[in-house]
Amino acid sequence: KNPLGMKDYKPEEMAVREKVFNLIKGVFKAHGAxxxxxxxxxxxxxxxxxxxxxxxxxxxxxxxxxEILALRYDLTVPFARFCAQHNIKNIKRYHIARVYRRDxxxxxxxxxxxxxxxxxxxxxxxxSMVPDAECIKIVSEILTKCELGEFKVKVNHRQxxxxxxxSCGVPEDLFRPICSAVDKLDKxxxxxxxxxxxxxxxxxxxADLIGGYVENSGGKEIVQKLLSDEILCSNEMAVAGxxxxxxxxxxxxxxxxPPEHISFDVSLARGLDYYTGVIYEAVLVGKEVGSVAGGGRxxxxxxxxxxxxxxxxxVGISIGIERLFAIVAKNQExxxxxxxxxxxxxxxxxxKQDRKPMxxxxxxxxxxxxEAGIKCDTIQRINPKILSQFQQCEAxxxxxxxxxxxxxxxxxxxxxxxIESQEETLCEREEAVGILKTMLGxxxx
Amino acid sequence: KNPLGMKDYKPEEMAVREKVFNLIKGVFKAHGAxxxxxxxxxxxxxxxxxxxxxxxxxxxxxxxxxEILALRYDLTVPFARFCAQHNIKNIKRYHIARVYRRDxxxxxxxxxxxxxxxxxxxxxxxxSMVPDAECIKIVSEILTKCELGEFKVKVNHRQxxxxxxxSCGVPEDLFRPICSAVDKLDKxxxxxxxxxxxxxxxxxxxADLIGGYVENSGGKEIVQKLLSDEILCSNEMAVAGxxxxxxxxxxxxxxxxPPEHISFDVSLARGLDYYTGVIYEAVLVGKEVGSVAGGGRxxxxxxxxxxxxxxxxxVGISIGIERLFAIVAKNQExxxxxxxxxxxxxxxxxxKQDRKPMxxxxxxxxxxxxEAGIKCDTIQRINPKILSQFQQCEAxxxxxxxxxxxxxxxxxxxxxxxIESQEETLCEREEAVGILKTMLGxxxx
Numbered sequence: 091k092n093p094l095g096m097k098d099y100k101p102e103e104m105a106v107r108e109k110v111f112n113l114i115k116g117v118f119k120a121h122g123a124x125x126x127x128x129x130x131x132x133x134x135x136x137x138x139x140x141x142x143x144x145x146x147x148x149x150x151x152x153x154x155x156x157e158i159l160a161l162r163y164d165l166t167v168p169f170a171r172f173c174a175q176h177n178i179k180n181i182k183r184y185h186i187a188r189v190y191r192r193d194x195x196x197x198x199x200x201x202x203x204x205x206x207x208x209x210x211x212x213x214x215x216x217x218s219m220v221p222d223a224e225c226i227k228i229v230s231e232i233l234t235k236c237e238l239g240e241f242k243v244k245v246n247h248r249q250x251x252x253x254x255x256x257s258c259g260v261p262e263d264l265f266r267p268i269c270s271a272v273d274k275l276d277k278x279x280x281x282x283x284x285x286x287x288x289x290x291x292x293x294x295x296x297a298d299l300i301g302g303y304v305e306n307s308g309g310k311e312i313v314q315k316l317l318s319d320e321i322l323c324s325n326e327m328a329v330a331g332x333x334x335x336x337x338x339x340x341x342x343x344x345x346x347x348p349p350e351h352i353s354f355d356v357s358l359a360r361g362l363d364y365y366t367g368v369i370y371e372a373v374l375v376g377k378e379v380g381s382v383a384g385g386g387r388x389x390x391x392x393x394x395x396x397x398x399x400x401x402x403x404x405v406g407i408s409i410g411i412e413r414l415f416a417i418v419a420k421n422q423e424x425x426x427x428x429x430x431x432x433x434x435x436x437x438x439x440x441x442k443q444d445r446k447p448m449x450x451x452x453x454x455x456x457x458x459x460x461e462a463g464i465k466c467d468t469i470q471r472i473n474p475k476i477l478s479q480f481q482q483c484e485a486x487x488x489x490x491x492x493x494x495x496x497x498x499x500x501x502x503x504x505x506x507x508x509i510e511s512q513e514e515t516l517c518e519r520e521e522a523v524g525i526l527k528t529m530l531g532x533x534x535x
Numbered sequence: 536k537n538p539l540g541m542k543d544y545k546p547e548e549m550a551v552r553e554k555v556f557n558l559i560k561g562v563f564k565a566h567g568a569x570x571x572x573x574x575x576x577x578x579x580x581x582x583x584x585x586x587x588x589x590x591x592x593x594x595x596x597x598x599x600x601x602e603i604l605a606l607r608y609d610l611t612v613p614f615a616r617f618c619a620q621h622n623i624k625n626i627k628r629y630h631i632a633r634v635y636r637r638d639x640x641x642x643x644x645x646x647x648x649x650x651x652x653x654x655x656x657x658x659x660x661x662x663s664m665v666p667d668a669e670c671i672k673i674v675s676e677i678l679t680k681c682e683l684g685e686f687k688v689k690v691n692h693r694q695x696x697x698x699x700x701x702s703c704g705v706p707e708d709l710f711r712p713i714c715s716a717v718d719k720l721d722k723x724x725x726x727x728x729x730x731x732x733x734x735x736x737x738x739x740x741x742a743d744l745i746g747g748y749v750e751n752s753g754g755k756e757i758v759q760k761l762l763s764d765e766i767l768c769s770n771e772m773a774v775a776g777x778x779x780x781x782x783x784x785x786x787x788x789x790x791x792x793p794p795e796h797i798s799f800d801v802s803l804a805r806g807l808d809y810y811t812g813v814i815y816e817a818v819l820v821g822k823e824v825g826s827v828a829g830g831g832r833x834x835x836x837x838x839x840x841x842x843x844x845x846x847x848x849x850v851g852i853s854i855g856i857e858r859l860f861a862i863v864a865k866n867q868e869x870x871x872x873x874x875x876x877x878x879x880x881x882x883x884x885x886x887k888q889d890r891k892p893m894x895x896x897x898x899x900x901x902x903x904x905x906e907a908g909i910k911c912d913t914i915q916r917i918n919p920k921i922l923s924q925f926q927q928c929e930a931x932x933x934x935x936x937x938x939x940x941x942x943x944x945x946x947x948x949x950x951x952x953x954i955e956s957q958e959e960t961l962c963e964r965e966e967a968v969g970i971l972k973t974m975l976g977x978x979x980x
Contacts, residue, residue, distance in 0.1 A: 091620065093576050094769040098617055101569035101628070108570065120905055122912030124546035125553065129649050130575060130633065131538050151606075152595035154637060159538050161596075172543055175536065182912075183546070188575065192599060217894060217913035224915070231905070249675050322771050344898035346906070431567040449662060453789035460565055462793070467567030467627075469668070470661035515822070 095195030095203030100429035104372035104417045107411075109344040109426070110148040110236065111186060114208050114409060118184040118229050123210055126183045131159040139293065140167050140391070141523075142270070142363045147191040149203075150495075166364070166388065166406060173402055174215055174395030180214025180402075182468055186411075200379075200412050209385075213392070214420035219334055222368045223341035229372050229383050230351045232409060238417055240375035241382070244307075247335055247368050248386070250316070253328020257321050258299040260292055264449060266363070268292065272304055273359035287404040304357040310339040312354045330434045331367075338368065364388040370407060379417070383409045386490030427487050432530055433459055434488045435468040436479040436507075438495035445472045451499050455492055455519070462523040464530070468490075490529060492522060539638030540648030543843070546873035551864045554871070555681065556631060559653050559854060563629040566669065568655055571628045573613040575635075579603040585612050585836070587715070587808045592636040594648075606635035608656040608749050611851060613834065618847055619659055619840030625659025625847075631856075645824075645857050654830075656851030658837070665781055667813045667832060668786035674817050674828050675796045675855060683862055685820035686827070688796055689752075691803035692780055693831075697899045698773020699801075702766050703744040705737055711808070713737065717749055718804035721815050749802040755784040757799045776812075783813065786876040789883070805960045809833040824862070828854045872932050877975055878904055880913040881924040881952075883940035896944050900937055900964070907968040909975070911937075925970060928954045935974060937967060 092098060097507050099107065103249060137148055137160055149161040162168050165185050186208045195203050210228060212221035226243050232243045234239070251272065255265050271286045280301060287297040302321070306312050313335045322328045336356060360369045367387030374382060385407035392402035435456045437448045452468045457464040467488075469479060476493070483491055493505040493514070506515045506529070515527055536545060544552065559730050565758060581606055582593055594606040607613050618626070631653045640648050655673055657666035670884070671688050676763045702712050716731045725746060732742040747815045748767070751757050758780045780799060806816045812832030819827060830852035837847035846962075853965045882893045897913045904911040914924060921938075928936055938950040939961070949967050951960045951974070962970055 091578060093574055093602055096576065097573035098574070098621065099572040100621065101571060103628075104570040104572060107572075119875045120908070120910040124873040125549040126546060127544040127549060127552075129538055129541035129543070131541065131649075133536060133538060137536075150597035150599060152597045154595060157639075176543065176545065181546075192601075204576075210914075217917050220894070220898070222916040227902070227905075254868060337540050340895075341898060344895040344902070346899070346902040357862065428569040429567050430564045449665070450785075450789045453665070453786060457672070457789070457791040460672075463565070464656055465565045465567065470657075470665040472662050519911075520934070 095193070095197070096195070097202065097204075099167070101426065103415075103419070103454055105428050106250055106357070106422065106427040107415055110411060110414055111208075113235055115184070115186065115409070116388075117228060117235065118208075118300075121182070121228060122331065123182045124246045125183040126169075126172060126185055127187070128162070128165075128172055128179075130161060130188070132162050132168060132491045134158040134160045136171050136395075137163055137167060138364070140364055140394075142266070142361055142397050144191075146362065147193050149190045152478040154327045155357055164189050164192060164213070165207050166385075167391070169209070169211055169406070170211075170388070170391040170404065171395050173392045173404075178402075179212065180216075182210070184208070185371065197485055198254065200416050202366075202412065205412045208411050209406055211404055211406045215400050215403060217416065218339055219337040219368075221405050223338055223345055225370065225385060225405055226338075226342055226352060227345045227347050229370070229407055229409070230347050233372060233382065235349075236418055237412070237421065238374055239377070241351065241372055241505045242353045242375060243370055243372045243383070243518050244353050244355040245335070245338065245368060245370055246355055247325040247331035248365050249310075249331030249336070249367065250356065251324060251331075251359060252302045253325040253331060257325045257369070258295050258303075259531060260300075264291055268300070270361055272300070272357060273361050275304065275357045281292050307353055307354070307355040310336070311421070312356070313339065316356075334368065358382065360386060364391045366390055367531075368405065374417075377417075379413050381410060381414050383407055410510075427471060429465075429486060429488075431465050431467045431486060431488045432482045433464055433466040433526060434472065434479065434486075434491045435459070435466060436476060436483075436491050436493045437474075438476045438493065439473060444496055448472075448494070448496070448499070454505065455494070455522070458523065459492075459526070462527070464523070464526060480507075480509070488524055490526060499511070536849070538648070540638070540642070542642070542647065542649075547870060548860075548864070550871040550873050552860055553864055555856060555859055556653075559677055559856070560629070560631065562673060562680065563653075563655050565676075566627070566655070566673060568629040570612075570625045571617060571626075572632070573607070573610075573617055573630070574608060575633070576604040576628055577607050577613060579605045579617065581616050581840075582612060585807070585808055585809055585839075587711070589636075589806065592638050594635045594637050601703055605742065608636060610652050610853065611656070611830075612836070612850070613850065614658075615833070616836045616840050618849075623658065623847075625661075627655070627657045628896040628918075629653070641919070643862050650857045653854040653856050654851055656849055658847050658849045662849060662967060664782040664813075665786055666850050667779075668783055668790055668792070670815065671783075671787055672790045672792050674852055674854070675792050678796075678827065681859055681863055681973050682866060683819055683827070684822070685819055685858070686796065687798045687820060688815055688817045688828070689798050689800040689803045690780070690783065690813060690815055691800055693810050693862050694772040694776030694846060695780070695801065695814065696776075696804060698770040698776060699745060699748045699938075701890035702770045702773065703739050703748075705745075708734055712747070713812055714804045715760050715806055717802060717804050718747070720749065720802045720804075732975065750800065752798055754794055754799065754836055755781070756783065757801070761801075763834070768932070788937065805829065805831060809836045811835055813850065819862075821866040822862075824858050824879060826855065827858050828852055870885060873929060874912075874933075876912045876931060876933045877935060878909055878911040878971060879924065879928045879931075879936045879946045880904070880911055881921060881928075881936050881938045883921045883938065884918060885941050889941055893917075893939070893941070893944070896939055898951065900939070900967070903964075903968065904937075907972070909968065909971060925952075925954065935971060937971075 152157040366387040368388035372383035387405040491507040596604040750808035810831040817828035832850040834848045936952040
């Protein structure tokens, strides 16, 4: 039995996963990103105080008379620890790995306790909002290539939210609690969020003022609308955030991000404590699968691991790949191949005394094909039926078979069979590699 | 700080690792293997009683009011659990993943608490010793392709060892303890191993008899030598094991495993409890790095997870990739590239008012190249110095640059620069993709 909320992946699932991983890795590499890897565990102290109330979901290791460790909760905090520890001042890195959350698992909805994240982060001092725009470009490329249908990347800015709270009269110590109430707007109706805000200590009129702002969503015209709001623009943070958003739209345009992929959504809040600037969340339009990517700017996190509290600006995005898998797998019309086998080495049923020699001949041919870089397999039995061998080729979508019988062995020949067309070509054994390479569409050596 | 015995991997290390992983995965796929994945944790009960005295090295998770979990110790026990749980009767699968051991870490020797294993296992009823021979073939291919110098795969058979113990008069309940003493022969001199055997309860003469057998090592001639030993061959297990070894050599020959890659080594014992037949261990000749691969046949393990104790025969091999990394990295003459960036988009220093437009033009060109499937990057600053941009190309071994200045922007042109030869070609902006693809040795779209 598997641990609760964790699962095994069978070959059919792994084939889809490998395809999606390669696609995402391809986009990351096209953007010049390097790979890094960190341990699956971190010192518990590294994780403490970074996740707000989600900290209760951290998986602890037993105290076996050493350090106090926990399984990583995301890849962002380990990345910040990595930058601080190795004194890295700028890097564009990706990291594809599993993270762990002791959450209530809902396997049917793809909510697991162990799941993959694919993160790309850009650390360093750069022209303001250019790395932020690149994150949107990357998400837009990946979701387009996965062919998931319509999607949008919702974008907001922590300073705009804080500016709204300030100009609506929320006391500063209530910014985070009110922010986390706003974060629930995509799941709860306004009335319930309003109630939560009042419970958290602000007046009903104040909540309604906030409500008026956070209902804004759309394209870059929303930036101009809010920039002409006098009350909001009396707040410096709000103005700084809106100026950032103006630049973000400009750079996204220069990077050819289709405008329909971006939505400035003032209600987007995101729970984690470490975000300081732009925040993102990608959703599929018309599908109830939750967000498929999320992230934001966290300029203070690296500094928390530095003795001198040196700040390293960072922005990043995390692709929620488990949800993508589920959708890509559903879209897959035909079942994908689980192996890449190109040639199956078969033998026709021989006389009783020839059986073992026939197996040995198959092994020799297989070895000749391996030597030539051809992916091949055979049945590791002495006397398989030829029909069942051909059936295995069809079931596993192996395109070619090399077939031998006592006559072929005698004459140093083999038959090459195209499984789909059932055409067979008789040739000398030493010609087989060249012919197969041509058939496989490769240049013979 | 990292947890004790665990480390971060930087881009330079990851480049070597990716290369070695791809090489190994390529061999596994050439042999028709499928991929599977299992959780990093297992129920503690799954791991209990499989590892003999190494069980004390298992990493436990904290009891947070749920199941009792531990981090996996190897990939073999999870694979057996996988086969039993999903009722899989035959599969050739590979699994590349990290395992965990609370061992005393010796980072300088590559002994970590978190490390990768690359396993391939063949489960199912097949012609005796054919899958076993394929394991040797795979190790031989991988170690040859990694260019590690001379190596050999030591091979022995649990039934031969047990036959030796029986015919030398060791009581059956001492087979495992005496076996684990023999296992130390590669690290300790015979005298100390002999002492341990006597301490464990056998007579000195009995130990010396065993000593006479286990000093045998060599090629297939050792099989014949032992088959003509009358005392040993009075034991059925020994004869069965030796007959297996005879077949193993025959199939390895058919698969073209070079004979110098195989060594029948009667002192090879391997500690783990679950092996039942052939056991393997690959070592580099003349290098003190310990074994770089190991494995064996474990026909009883899947049955331990089955209610009806149905047996599924299994044989497998595990590549100790951390040791390979260290050696491959050392062999690497030049430092490997950490990115795959093909083109760097540069701009020459413009007048003050042109700076931002120049950045925007760079972003547009970058986006045009991404669109065309070209891996590219640019400096995300308004006004980088052209010399430092070219230096970055050289440092990161980026082969081409696209260069723009105010004139090029004005005329809708770009310069394409070959970084090594410093040759520059002026062309229309829309021609750039085609020219770059030709220069990169690809067909233009």
